[in-house]
Amino acid sequence: MVVIMKKRHRDGSGRRVSVGALALAALLSAGPVAGAAAEPYGGSIIDAHGHIGGSFDADTMARVTAANGVRAMILMARYYPGPEGKRDLPGDDGMALDLAARHPGRFIPLVGMQQPLLTGAGKWTQPDGAVKALLQSTDNKLASGRFRGIGEVIVRHFAYSSGPHAEIDHPIYSAFMKEISRLAQKYDLPVVVHMEGAPNLVADFGRLMAENAKVVYVWAHNCGRSQAPVIRDMLIRHPNLRCDLAGMINLAPRGYGYGTGWPRMEAYTALMEVDGTFLPEMQAVYEDFSDRFVIGTDIAHAPVMNDRSYQLRIGRFRELLGTLTPETAKRLAETNAVRIFRLDR
Ligand SMILES: [Zn+2]
Numbered sequence: 001m002v003v004i005m006k007k008r009h010r011d012g013s014g015r016r017v018s019v020g021a022l023a024l025a026a027l028l029s030a031g032p033v034a035g036a037a038a039e040p041y042g043g044s045i046i047d048a049h050g051h052i053g054g055s056f057d058a059d060t061m062a063r064v065t066a067a068n069g070v071r072a073m074i075l076m077a078r079y080y081p082g083p084e085g086k087r088d089l090p091g092d093d094g095m096a097l098d099l100a101a102r103h104p105g106r107f108i109p110l111v112g113m114q115q116p117l118l119t120g121a122g123k124w125t126q127p128d129g130a131v132k133a134l135l136q137s138t139d140n141k142l143a144s145g146r147f148r149g150i151g152e153v154i155v156r157h158f159a160y161s162s163g164p165h166a167e168i169d170h171p172i173y174s175a176f177m178k179e180i181s182r183l184a185q186k187y188d189l190p191v192v193v194h195m196e197g198a199p200n201l202v203a204d205f206g207r208l209m210a211e212n213a214k215v216v217y218v219w220a221h222n223c224g225r226s227q228a229p230v231i232r233d234m235l236i237r238h239p240n241l242r243c244d245l246a247g248m249i250n251l252a253p254r255g256y257g258y259g260t261g262w263p264r265m266e267a268y269t270a271l272m273e274v275d276g277t278f279l280p281e282m283q284a285v286y287e288d289f290s291d292r293f294v295i296g297t298d299i300a301h302a303p304v305m306n307d308r309s310y311q312l313r314i315g316r317f318r319e320l321l322g323t324l325t326p327e328t329a330k331r332l333a334e335t336n337a338v339r340i341f342r343l344d345r
Pocket residue numbers: 152194220221
């Protein structure tokens with residue numbers, strides 16, 4: 001085979017591939033290169049994974065969603081302090097409610113679970129007084145009817161900053177998660193879970209889902225950045241599993257980019273896309289399970305909540321959605337989120 005170019009780069013699987021070989025393969029293939037000629041998705045979007053903290057500017061959030069054709073954003077308060085201190089103060093559910101009240105229908109609060117008081121595996125197996133109080137307040141908040149779910153529950157998180165809430169490893173099959181599941185079932189609302197897909201945790205998540213078959217779980221970040229066969233297997237086994245693609249674009253505005261493999265990769269993690277094209281094995285999962293996925297920008301820190309960063313993320317999602325069948329694109333962009341978060345209730 002003639003190698004046209006000597007330049008080499010890494011593909012999504014980490015194998016070294018020759019750009020020349022890829023170009024030649026594309027020339028020899030019968031059909032068009034997947035995604036190359038596709039129009040970006042132009043329809044309405046629901047950003048199913050958004051955050052708010054104390055330093056977020058409400059006007060900016062309203063402006064960037066409107067400017068990018070995002071009709072609604074699922075909003076999860078981040079109670080953790082941010083890595084940039086006073087520029088990124090902690091938030092709370094009251095802030096999410098205020099924003100929702102100012103822009104009815106646009107911002108949809110969940111009961112926030114990025115809570116310093118939850119850090120520590122022992123608190124999950126044996127909830128202490130503070131955790132019990134959080135469960136009670138969650139019950140009360142859901143009863144108010146002003147929240148559309150619970151999340152983001154931080155089970156397994158890779159550190160990208162220092163401090164006690166950076167690297168997190170909590171048990172998903174635990175007393176705390178059983179209580180969260182009980183509340184989700186009581187109010188018929190979903191739970192958003194951040195859990196990098198370590199094999200032992202995936203097995204435990206399966207037990208939790210099987211025992212709470214009426215609860216819808218949204219496993220964030222392309223099912224914990226799992227490999228396509230793991231995602232497919234879990235979707236087959238657990239009809240109550242949904243996944244968001246939040247933050248999984250392979251771009252890193254200001255350095256934050258889950259979809260680039262940041263802050264680190266493990267043997268069990270994978271990318272979703274390269275250069276605006278889904279990896280083929282991922283695209284096949286999205287088409288085969290088109291009613292199970294939603295998208296999201298996942299801007300969790302105030303310095304990144306700005307016009308450029310939000311536009312980059314939504315623009316890349318529009319590009320990616322454009323490579324799917326129109327029916328699948330619309331589901332991922334909008335209609336699945338309506339159903340999962342009960343937006344038509
Ligand atoms: Zn997350």
